[in-house]
Amino acid sequence: DIQMTQSPSSLSASVGDRVNITCRASRNIGRFLNWYQQKLGTAPNVLIYAASNLRSAVPSRFSGSGSGTDFTLTISSLQPEDFATYYCQQSYTTPYTFGLGTKVEIK
């Protein structure tokens, strides 16, 4: 299985801060990488697919970059509604695998 390692596992930030979350794959996955946001008690919601494509209706403050083994999710200016847990997920091959998540908390 391809292992997905996210860092940090949690972070505290203030509204307006720029936030970067990184995800590393255990082997080359090209751009087969998606990012999800999950709020407490709800299902994950895809933000970014194919490494850098913003899903429609997702705010432009979210962006994704990277290819191969190293990827980044950036929130350019953190908003109150962005406090949640973020997951990366590879769709290069089955079994599809997720990172363990990054919890973004209010400072």
Added chain:
Amino acid sequence: DVQLVESGGGLVQPGRSLRLSCTGSGFMFGDYVMNWFRQTPTMGLEWLGFIRNKAYGGAIDLAPSVEDRFSISRDDSKNVAYLQLSSLRADDTAVYYCARTSYDTSTGYHTAYFDFWGQGTPVTVSS
């Protein structure tokens, strides 16, 4: 609007079986690959498997961790996908989700991602 609703979860004894359902609406259910996942605080999000649409023969791909105990089926006439769980163990306790696969081809490849999810159904395995 696209909607997925899981049902069938609950409390079940170890060793028993359970069938979860995922009912879709607001889209052409039969055209889509349907997936099952589970989530626990300790193990995080785990993809369990998918069932392809009829155009691809309804083929099934299951995660090795569950392929000997779980199976997936679908009934497109009812817009339902099923996850059959058997020989349940305490560590199968989780919230189970279904989700639809969409594909992006902007990179020249078909990148799968999960664009709509159900609300989840909890399964507790305990005596």
